Amino acid sequence: MDRLSGSLTGTLVAGTVYRLSYDALIQSTDAGDSSATASGAIQLSFVPESSTALLVLTGLLGLTARRRWCA
Amino acid sequence: MARPRFLLLTAGVVALLSPLSAIGLVVSLVPDPGVPSNVTHLQSSVDNYLCCGSGPVQEFDPVSLPFTDSHTAQGPAQPDLVSATAYSLDNAGFTIDMNHSRPRRAEAKSSGAIYFKLDQDSQYALSGNYAMVGLNYVQLEATLTNLSTGTLLFDNLQLTRAASPDVSLQLGQ
Numbered sequence: 001m002d003r004l005s006g007s008l009t010g011t012l013v014a015g016t017v018y019r020l021s022y023d024a025l026i027q028s029t030d031a032g033d034s035s036a037t038a039s040g041a042i043q044l045s046f047v048p049e050s051s052t053a054l055l056v057l058t059g060l061l062g063l064t065a066r067r068r069w070c071a
Numbered sequence: 072m073a074r075p076r077f078l079l080l081t082a083g084v085v086a087l088l089s090p091l092s093a094i095g096l097v098v099s100l101v102p103d104p105g106v107p108s109n110v111t112h113l114q115s116s117v118d119n120y121l122c123c124g125s126g127p128v129q130e131f132d133p134v135s136l137p138f139t140d141s142h143t144a145q146g147p148a149q150p151d152l153v154s155a156t157a158y159s160l161d162n163a164g165f166t167i168d169m170n171h172s173r174p175r176r177a178e179a180k181s182s183g184a185i186y187f188k189l190d191q192d193s194q195y196a197l198s199g200n201y202a203m204v205g206l207n208y209v210q211l212e213a214t215l216t217n218l219s220t221g222t223l224l225f226d227n228l229q230l231t232r233a234a235s236p237d238v239s240l241q242l243g244q
Contacts, residue, residue: 006215006225008243010196016219019190023212024169024201025120025180029232034203035151038171038179042213042242045164047194 012046020044099172119181120154137161138170156181169201186218197225199242208232211240 012018026038075185138160146152151174158167165187201211210230216223229240 001228001230003226003228004243006223008225009194010224012189012193012195013217014189014192016217017186018224019184019186019214019216019218020165021182021184021214021216022167022199023180023182023210024171025178025182025208025210026171026173026203026205027178027180027208027210027231028092028173028176029207032223033125034173035174036203036204036209037173038169038201038203038205038209040169040199040201040211040240042167042199043164043197044166044215045196045198046162046189047196048191 074134118180118182146177149177152177152179154179154181155195156183156209158183160185174203176192182237190215195224197242202239203233204237206233206236209238209240211242213242 008057020042022042024040024042026036028036111205139158141155141157143153144153145154151172153170154171155170156167158165160166167181167183169181171181173179195215197213197215199211200211201209203209208230210228212228213225214223214227215225226240229244231238231240
């Protein structure tokens with residue numbers, strides 16, 4: 001009955017809409033009559049893509065060099 | 072004469088940075104919550120359910136980051152029936168904390184969805200856990216979906232009728 005697909009880590013693309021949904025519950029069953037407590041957390045962390053930052057840096061370096069050589 | 076020299080310089084810079092890009096990509100796989108990532112939080116909905124308690128609490132308005140909020144629902148006829156959800160959203164990521172307490176025959180549940188988009192390509196790292204003390208049924212589910220393509224990036228549902236008093240569920244197992 002359990003289900004697992006995809007990856008806990010991966011890439012998110014800028015400008016794309018994503019949905020993070022979650023569901024956690026405790027419930028009694030017909031057989032049980034005892035109490036219960038539960039606690040937990042869901043975390044989604046973001047880390048900027050380093051390669052994107054380097055591409056931007058490359059472009060800036062190129063523009064700077066072009067200005068110097070053309071001056 | 073300046074143009075060929077410019078092209079040569081650009082090629083040199085790219086050749087120098089290519090190995091650095093590979094290293095940077097490896098490093099970026101390690102979550103660093105201190106790095107801002109320009110997250111736009113579009114919409115959220117958070118529901119607290121109790122089998123015999125108050126109705127759902129919902130929020131559908133866009134919010135500015137950082138954003139924190141919490142909701143607690145309590146069974147009117149059963150003070151021990153409690154469903155509490157707290158969420159903290161900022162540019163480094165989202166955290167949803169859940170606490171449930173259930174007396175005898177009842178259900179306590181937190182569920183919700185956060186819609187968002189990023190201003191910059193980013194790596195994501197998803198984690199979660201849910202631990203129950205007591206007997207009976209426990210369930211944890213989390214999904215991360217690309218709504219533009221309808222692609223599920225992550226989908227995990229775990230449920231169990233606990234045979235032992237303590238059960239701990241971990242996302243990704």
